[in-house]
Amino acid sequence: MADIIILGAGIGGLPMAYEMKKAMRPEDRITVISNLPYFQFTPSNPWAGVGWRSKQDVTIDLAPLLQKHGIQFLADGAKKLMPDENKVVLESGKEVSYDYLVIATGPELAFDEIEGLGPEGFTQSVCSIEHAITASAAWEAFCKDPGPIVVGAVQGASCYGPAYEYTMIMDTDLKRRKIRDKVKMTYVSAEPYIGHLGLGGVGDTKGMLESEMRERHINWITNAKVDKVEDGKMHVSEMAEGGKVAKTHELDFKYSMMLPAFRGIPAVMGIEGLVNPRGFVVVDKHQRNPKYQNIFSVGVCIAIAPLEATPVPVGVPKTGYMIESMVAAAAANIGQLLRGREPSNEGTWNAFCLADFGDKGVAFLAQPQNPPRNMNWAGEGRWVHWAKIAFEKYFMRKVRKGQTEPFFERTIMGMTKVTRLK
Numbered sequence: 001m002a003d004i005i006i007l008g009a010g011i012g013g014l015p016m017a018y019e020m021k022k023a024m025r026p027e028d029r030i031t032v033i034s035n036l037p038y039f040q041f042t043p044s045n046p047w048a049g050v051g052w053r054s055k056q057d058v059t060i061d062l063a064p065l066l067q068k069h070g071i072q073f074l075a076d077g078a079k080k081l082m083p084d085e086n087k088v089v090l091e092s093g094k095e096v097s098y099d100y101l102v103i104a105t106g107p108e109l110a111f112d113e114i115e116g117l118g119p120e121g122f123t124q125s126v127c128s129i130e131h132a133i134t135a136s137a138a139w140e141a142f143c144k145d146p147g148p149i150v151v152g153a154v155q156g157a158s159c160y161g162p163a164y165e166y167t168m169i170m171d172t173d174l175k176r177r178k179i180r181d182k183v184k185m186t187y188v189s190a191e192p193y194i195g196h197l198g199l200g201g202v203g204d205t206k207g208m209l210e211s212e213m214r215e216r217h218i219n220w221i222t223n224a225k226v227d228k229v230e231d232g233k234m235h236v237s238e239m240a241e242g243g244k245v246a247k248t249h250e251l252d253f254k255y256s257m258m259l260p261a262f263r264g265i266p267a268v269m270g271i272e273g274l275v276n277p278r279g280f281v282v283v284d285k286h287q288r289n290p291k292y293q294n295i296f297s298v299g300v301c302i303a304i305a306p307l308e309a310t311p312v313p314v315g316v317p318k319t320g321y322m323i324e325s326m327v328a329a330a331a332a333n334i335g336q337l338l339r340g341r342e343p344s345n346e347g348t349w350n351a352f353c354l355a356d357f358g359d360k361g362v363a364f365l366a367q368p369q370n371p372p373r374n375m376n377w378a379g380e381g382r383w384v385h386w387a388k389i390a391f392e393k394y395f396m397r398k399v400r401k402g403q404t405e406p407f408f409e410r411t412i413m414g415m416t417k418v419t420r421l422k
């Protein structure tokens with residue numbers, strides 16, 4: 001019998017548990033460990049940030065769900081990983097041993113790297129459902145006394161889709177409340193240009209998103225380094241090549257949401273050979289750590305080098321489609337190891353995103369994620385809005401059933417039929 005531990009129960013961890021259940025032998029055992037007692041559908045957080053979703057709408061209690069599918073669950077955070085001893089020390093003090101470990105924790109949010117950033121400072125976040133609910137309460141207060149908004153993503157951020165989504169969703173919600181005319185909006189991003197997305201752009205995302213910003217009267221500052229945030233004021237340096245400051249900005253705001261940079265969780269930080277200097281897990285093409293051969297990793301917590309040098313550091317996104325591919329490969333490879341064979345499965349690492357704007361949206365598909373690509377496409381329209389709503393309902397329903405169909409691949413196939421992509 002082998003003990004398989006999965007750290008994390010989000011978009012990567014929970015599907016990993018389901019896939020591993022299918023790939024393991026009957027005598028093997030899976031335990032999922034998470035610092036949260038529930039699964040949350042993170043792509044819905046921008047909606048929750050303006051009150052369009054509640055916590056109950058986008059979360060599922062993990063203990064009864066996993067028990068129903070024969071998977072053990074511990075609601076306990078990881079305090080320290082001891083890879084040389086094949087142990088995880090939990091926040092409660094309990095030690096859990098493993099034969100195989102899958103790290104699917106997602107990132108730690110590095111708000112502390114910028115003075116005044118984050119929910120404990122002066123800006124909101126939609127990185128977790130808890131943050132989004134806090135942002136929603138602040139949003140309701142703001143709408144009673146509106147003023148300028150600053151929104152976007154700081155230096156080192158690697159997930160730009162939600163920043164664009166929340167920007168446009170706020171615009172849509174303000175129009176519905178008939179107070180859009182009272183709000184000046186500025187989008188601030190480390191990206192070298194609008195629509196870069198950490199991917200060097202996909203299709204015409206630059207043109208599409210710039211057009212959307214102009215149509216909605218949203219100003220923008222790119223190559224932006226946020227120096228510090230004060231109550232109602234953001235200090236931003238607009239950078240040029242070579243690390244020179246091209247221009248400085250002092251942006252007043254009554255409401256702000258800025259996505260932070262990510263880093264690895266403290267439990268793995270500084271473990272030589274396992275993680276890079278930011279604490280992201282190093283993996284090979286089989287999702288396996290080169291030094292610790294019984295450790296695999298999937299999702300946002302893995303290390304991927306930036307696409308290119310930019311005036312301000314820009315991270316690489318890991319979209320749901322890519323994570324799905326990582327999960328399938330990791331589970332199949334552990335299954336092979338359990339049966340005495342060497343891993344042979346590789347993730348495809350493609351990027352796909354449905355970015356909802358509250359009334360319409362933009363979708364993009366990059367195969368592979370980094371250029372040059374076999375497919376490099378972006379499209380827009382009201383269909384994206386409805387597609388994301390349908391996908392949310394579909395994904396949550398399948399998760400409750402413990403099914404691991406290729407959610408994102410099916411969505412892409414459906415989208416391809418709708419848009420007649422070839």
